[in-house]
Amino acid sequence: MFSGVSAPRARKALTCGDVPRSRAVRCDVPRRPPGRPGRAPRPVPPHARAGSRRLPRAGAQRALPGLRNGGPGPRLARRKHGRLASSGGPSRCCNEVVTPRILPPPGIPRRLAAAQLANSVGDGAYYVCSALFFTVVVGLPPARIGLGLTLAWAVGSVAGVPLGALADRRGPRGTxxxxxxxxAAGVASFLFVRSYSAFLVAAVCYATAQCGLAAARQALLAGLVPAGERTRVMAHLQSVLNAGLAVGAALGGIALAASTERAYLAVFALDALGFLVCAAVLLRLPAPAAAPRRGAGEPRPAVLRDRPYAVAALLNAVLLLRMPLLSLAVPLWTVERTSAPGWLVSVLFVLNTGAVMLFQVRRAEPVSDLAAAARAVRLSGLGAAASCAVFALSGSAGPAWAAAALLVAGAALQADAEMRQSAGSWQIGFSLAPADRIGRYQGFFGTGVPLARSAGPVVVTSLVLLWGVPGWFLLGGLLLAASYAMGPVVRWAERSRPGAGRAAPATGAPAAGGTGPAGAPVAP
Incomplete structure (x- = not known):
């Protein structure tokens, strides 16, 4: 028996190099540098090793915390200096670098994130400065600007499906x-806009290219990322998108502070350059195989004949009415109907952007199949309805601090609802689309975004500002009803396509038609 060894000595003898990788170990175990001169370490007694069934007395159990009866229990306990590695997997030691949750793993997902970041920085600056540029520099009336943008995004929503079909036929990377x-050319054309007709043409070109690009990038992601990993990769891309928008908004603030024509033109040039960099990054990705050509008897608008998918896309468009809430409805409500200070609007925007940037990946992790996606959408409806109720109460809160507290609480609930709805809609849109028609199906499913951008401001502001508190409750009820209707529609769609287009289990197998390596570490 090795009864004479004290607990501290047994702890000193155990190192990362002495424990097999197949067992779970704690990363606060000291590492012995290879080839270090000095006295050789004492061997670990048989009953103190990780694989042994016998342990010394209580002292050695304290020296090897978490090793009970020869190994860790089913629960992986966390400690001050590290955590237990999963049984059967590689152990992680303290000196290893942990990738932040916002960044996807290296490889194709990180290249997609780099392309997303390249254009999102310019977009953030564009969103902050574009309205003032067109009103102050160009001299267009705000009402005509709104009408032109509504028309442009309406055209873009219609063009998304044929451009997605083009990505299916010609290949998503090249498209x-x-x-x-x-x-980039559409954004650059704004540099030369000095009349309403020129603005209208540039806005239509910009919106059409944006909607088509969104559908083609979804098809590219589906061709390069395994089916079971797409929602998590999309969550990473969404986090990167919000980070880029935040940086771009800060740059746009500098242009607003300067308030000169050159500053505004620099913002448009930055956005155009960002899309060119995005194109260069996408060009370096592998090229997935193009889908086979349409058969002779196949109807051209096949996605429109897929009724369950069309209803799901319609419900998703209703749920996307939350997009103009924080950018339009809540700022106007805060200034006109509450006693909260006006600067709180920027705080709410930063809160939403930071929350999505930090927690979108965590919210998307449980969403791995259609049942989990429907549950996430249902929970998002509850959160959206609760946020609308809190926003409504802020109008009669009384003191400024009480109104501000309610507005912050409503913004937090709205951010959580946004993250859950995004994760669920990504999974539904990908899983229900046939593998050979991802582009056109994503183009159709994504029409909710331009519709929310065009019709959403009119609907939301009419409900909130004209109807007041009843309008908030009506909007919350509409979002709640759409979220609860998504589950039955998803089950209807599953029954209509037995085994076709469902998300594959997260086994690392490549998606249909994809050329990405099967073993590539992927994580939205």
Missing amino acids: SVLLAAAT
């Missing part, structure tokens, strides 16, 4: 590169 360059 994405072409549309990214077209979007």
Whole structure:
């Protein structure tokens, strides 16, 4: 028996190099540098090793915390200096670098994130400065600007399906590169806009290219990322998107502070350059195989004949009415109907952006199949309805601090609802689309975004500002009803396509038609 060894000595003898990788170990165990001169370490007694069934007395159990009866229990306990590695997997030691949750793993997902970041920085600056540029520099009336943008996004929503079909036929990588360059040209054309007709043409070109680019990039992601990993990769891309928008908004603030024509033009030039960089990054990705050509007897608008998918896309468009809430409805409500200070609007925007940037990946992790996606959408409806109720109460809160507290609480609930709805809609849109028609199906499912951008401001502001508190409750009820209707529609869609287009289990197998390596570490 090795009864004479004290607990501290047994702890000193155990190192990362002495424990097999197949067992779970704690990363606060000291590492012995290879080839270090000095006295050789004492061997670990048989009953103190990780694989042994016998342990010394209580002292050695304290020296090897978490090793009970020869190994860790089913629960992986966390400690001050580290955590237990999963049984059967590689152990992680303290000196290893942990990738932040916002960044996807290296490889194809990180290249997609780099392309997303390249254009999102310019977009953030564009969103902050574009309205003032068109009103102050160009001299267009705000009402005509709103009408032109509504028309432009309406055209873009219609063009998304044929441009997605083009990505299916010609290949998503080449189509994405072409549309990214077209979007850069559309943004650059704003530099020369000095009349309403020129503004209308530039806005239509920009919105059409943007909608087509979104569909083509979804098809590209589906061709390069395994089916079971797409929602998590999309969550990473959404986090990166919000980070880029935040940086771009800060740059746009500098242009607003300068308030000169050159500053505004620099913002448009930055956005155009960002899309060119995005095109260059996408060009370096592998090229998935193009889908086979349409058969002779196949109807051309096949996605429109898929009724369950069309209803799901319609419900998703209703749920996307939350998009103009924080950018339009809540700022106007805060200034006109509450006693909270006006600067709180920027705080709410930062809160939403930071929450999505930090927690979108965590919210998307449980969403791995259609049942989990429907549950996430249902929970998002509850959160959206609760946020509308809190926003409504802020109008009669009384003191400024009480109104501000309610507005912050409502913004937090709205951010959580946004993250859950995004994760669920990504999974539903990908899983229900046939593998050979991802582009056109994603183009159709994504029409909710331009519709929310065009019709959403009119609907939301009419409900909130004209109807007041009843309008908030009506909007919350509408979002709640759409979220609860998504589950039955998803089950209807599953029954209509037995085994077709469902998300594959997260086994690392490549998606249909994809050329990405099967073992590539992927994580939205």
